[in-house]
Amino acid sequence: MTLDLISLSIRPQGGAPLFAPVSLCVAAGEVATVMGPSGIGKSTLLDAIGGHLSPAFTLLGDVRLNGRSVIGLPAEARRIGLMFQEALLFPHLSVGDNLAFGLAAEVKGKAARRAAVEQALLRAGLAGFYARDPATLSGGQRARAALMRTLLAKPQALLLDEPFSRLDAGLRDDIRNFVFDHARQEQIPVLLVTHDSSDADAAGGPVFNLR
Numbered sequence: 001m002t003l004d005l006i007s008l009s010i011r012p013q014g015g016a017p018l019f020a021p022v023s024l025c026v027a028a029g030e031v032a033t034v035m036g037p038s039g040i041g042k043s044t045l046l047d048a049i050g051g052h053l054s055p056a057f058t059l060l061g062d063v064r065l066n067g068r069s070v071i072g073l074p075a076e077a078r079r080i081g082l083m084f085q086e087a088l089l090f091p092h093l094s095v096g097d098n099l100a101f102g103l104a105a106e107v108k109g110k111a112a113r114r115a116a117v118e119q120a121l122l123r124a125g126l127a128g129f130y131a132r133d134p135a136t137l138s139g140g141q142r143a144r145a146a147l148m149r150t151l152l153a154k155p156q157a158l159l160l161d162e163p164f165s166r167l168d169a170g171l172r173d174d175i176r177n178f179v180f181d182h183a184r185q186e187q188i189p190v191l192l193v194t195h196d197s198s199d200a201d202a203a204g205g206p207v208f209n210l211r
């Protein structure tokens with residue numbers, strides 16, 4: 001899987017583009033970093049790639065997944081996973097049901113779906129947590145559960161909007177490695193928005209500065 005941004009920019013209605021065009025190829029399993037000053041349009045760029053751009057903006061350029069343009073596709077058809085600063089889980093569902101919610105529709109049958117979730121919980125270091133209330137998880141456990149829910153949807157690419165910034169230093173390293181390792185294993189291209197150059201160093205992929 002690959003993610004290509006080709007001369008991508010975003011223009012508010014009647015205004016100048018938010019940033020100079022971005023061209024960036026993210027290879028399978030690679031983590032590319034997007035940095036830039038506050039308000040330049042980093043989150044809006046991720047919205048555009050994921051198919052959630054507000055009608056207040058016009059997208060210029062192209063986004064390709066595995067070489068095919070996804071610009072004309074609705075968000076659901078793009079199959080791009082998103083993770084934000086807050087690792088959100090549905091509070092009214094158990095941890096396991098939260099993961100099951102993410103599970104790709106191709107996994108059929110109650111037993112197979114349950115088994116897929118149990119395996120994901122195991123990979124997240126959350127074996128035995130199926131019935132737990134999300135409110136009882138630590139920040140790190142919640143972040144790992146949220147990542148697994150995203151991965152269970154079998155995304156073609158992963159967009160991360162400062163997902164580590166609320167975590168304290170020790171946990172930040174753990175979760176960051178956890179996310180990057182899983183992206184590598186599953187060969188998913190990742191685009192990471194961050195203000196923190198240590199995230200870019202850990203990512204190891206290309207760095208693009210929006211201007």
Ligand SMILES: Nc1ncnc2c1ncn2[C@@H]1O[C@H](COP(=O)(O)OP(=O)(O)OP(=O)(O)O)[C@@H](O)[C@H]1O
Binds near residue numbers: 012018037038042044
């Ligand atoms: N729905 C919207 N309608 C109009 N303008 C918007 C909308 N959403 C964001 N903006 C504006 O677009 C610009 C880019 O915002 P965005 O949140 O993408 O920046 P950012 O680089 O992610 O900032 P930060 O680093 O502070 O999170 C800002 O000037 C913002 O005020």
